Amino acid sequence: MPSAPNDQPVPADLHEAAITTIRTLAIDAVQTANSGHPGMPMGCAPMAYLLFSEVLRHDPADPAWPGRDRFVLSAGHGSMLLYAALHLSGYERPTLEDLRSFRQLGSVTPGHPEFGPGHPGVETTTGPLGQGFANGVGMALAAERLSAELDPDDIGILPQRVYAIVSDGDLMEGVSAEAASLAGHLRLGRLTYLYDDNRITIDGSTDIAFSEDVLARFDAYGWHTQQVADGNDLDALRAAIAAADADPRPSLIAVRTVIGYGSPAKAGTAAAHGAPLGDDEVAAAKRAYGWEHPPFHVPAEVADHLDARERGAALRAEWQERVRAHRVAQPELAAEFDRRVVRGELPGDWTEALPSLEGDAATRQHSGAVINALAPVVPELFGGSADLAASNNTDVADGGDFHADDRLGRNLRFGIREHAMASMANGIALHGGFLPYVASFLVFTDYCRPAIRLAALMGQR
Incomplete structure (x- = not known):
């Protein structure tokens, strides 16, 4: 797990304020659009907070940096979780105004994440459940082969890992089972997937159709598996992610969350899944958080804390040193790296x-x-x-x-x-x-x- 430059302990209340900011941005965007999925971002905000502020190798100033980690929100219906994290990390888009335009025609914040120009930090289009899960397996496979081919001395020009947040629905889809089986067989150890185990779907509790032991299934696939009992426990999440990253197998971390966390009337229910909370319940949830701010408010200390540009620049500078060493040690392979990875060009002939x-x-x-x-x-x-x-x-x-x-x-x-x-x-x-x-x-x-x-x-x- 990369460390931040000038890493200093963060006060607990700042952690909490940052997580609450992610939650309330999601609540406010869905409520303003009168459409969307507030519950998943409310439950998964601590995971997104840790990933974007402490774990991911990413640089908001250079979203296409080849040495970056990839993050896939396979549960694409929870798109406001990703948009809030990208905005707070310092990406050029989405802006706060983009968040206010959530799910509006022509906005860069559609209801499900879309890959393409104007959407920096979105690594793949997700929404159809299970697709992001399998996309991430392909990304990890590509990283493994490219590293073996172009960096045989293991200088570290392709250090990336693939992180994802996956849902109950993702794991019910057959495509994820196919991809997970092959990932385990191929020992794609660059994968760390966090499973949002909130046990709720649109129709109600998952136990009406989904009662298997998910971790036992992934154990059988050859994955490294862990469980975090409380999705708000940052220390437990940190420890689980670190253990996953250190294991040579692909990893699945089942994180027990509460959909719609903080909503007095809707938390833990299907009512928090795919519809706005409603004005009264938004106000009640914010009271439960102790949040006395207008919609779309980002406290200055939170904006400062979550801005990842300095950390990203330091990580990218360290990577550029490795690239320079690689050019000296392997000039022909370095030229191939530049052509294929940096420029994305086919051979001229x-x-x-x-x-x-x-x-x-x-x-x-x-x-x-x-x-x-x-x-x-x-x-x-x-x-x-x-x-x-x-x-x-x-x-x-x-x-x-x-x-x-x-x-x-x-x-x-x-x-x-x-x-x-x-x-x-x-x-x-x-x-x-x-x-x-x-x-x-x-x-x-x-x-x-x-x-x-x-x-x-x-x-x-």
């Missing part, structure tokens, strides 16, 4: 490698010929199939398989997990440094359709 396709042949045969013609000159070409490599012709000849003990393999074995395959490919693309491809039979692409739609919305290739 890649079109010359395209084969001439003549004669009648199945499209999958032509596709395989193109993949293998381009592979030697486009090293970022990286992908595979859902247990159909021999039929889809997706293998790079002599490329080897990517697996837990070989991070340099060029062929991905997704197993029979079409949905996770496509969603993970989105995560690989979003991470940067790769041109991912995946394949299946056309009839099976119905399983991929949600991820294909999101790839189109995000403009990913």
Whole structure:
């Protein structure tokens, strides 16, 4: 866990004021829009506070910094949690006025986070539950392979981890099960997921449809699992995140929270999930917090405390020293890093490698010929199939398989997990440094359709 420059103990009342600011910004934005999901941000505010102020390697002044950690709000309906954290951290957008425009047409604060220009700090579009979970697995996979390929001396130019907040709903979706299973098999230890275990969905208590032992399931997948009994216990959260980051396996931390925390009449109920609290209940919740401020108020001491720009600049400067050392030690690999990761460019001569396709042949045969013609000159070409490599012709000849003990393999074995395959490919693309491809039979692409739609919305290739 990165430490802040000039790290000094923070008074308990400042911690509490910062967390309450996140909660009340979410409450006020949803109430002003008369639409949205206030309960999740109210329950998860301590997690967001710790992540953005103490844990994440991020620099609001350079949101696309390649050495940053990735944060995915897989529970995208709780978008105001992310928007509040980004604003308070010092990102250019969203501004306070953007928060006031939550869920309004044309705003940069839509009801669910959207990746793209004007949305700094949003790493992926989420909303359809489970997609962010699988995107994060793809990001971690990309980081592992890119580090093995471009930083063999482990100088540390790609130190990033992937953090996410996932919900009960995310963990009910099949795509998350597919992705979690593969992440455990591949030992993707850069993943630290915090599970918002509030036990409430729109229809009521989760026990009407969801009674499994989630941590036992993830244990069986090969994940490192922990439980935090009280989502407001900052020390317990810190200890759990530190233990997760130190473990070589992917990690899931089940954090027991109260949806709508602080709302006298709606906390812990489905009424706090997907509708404004109402004026009377907003006032009651703020009284419970001891918050005597107008809507959208950010106390000066909280703004000072949560501004992450100085800390981010220090982390980025330290990373730039590593990049300089890498350029000296590995100049050719450093040039590849600059091209693929920093500039995001294809090799200048890649079109010359395209084969001439003549004669009648199945499209999958032509596709395989193109993949293998381009592979030697486009090293970022990286992908595979859902247990159909021999039929889809997706293998790079002599490329080897990517697996837990070989991070340099060029062929991905997704197993029979079409949905996770496509969603993970989105995560690989979003991470940067790769041109991912995946394949299946056309009839099976119905399983991929949600991820294909999101790839189109995000403009990913």
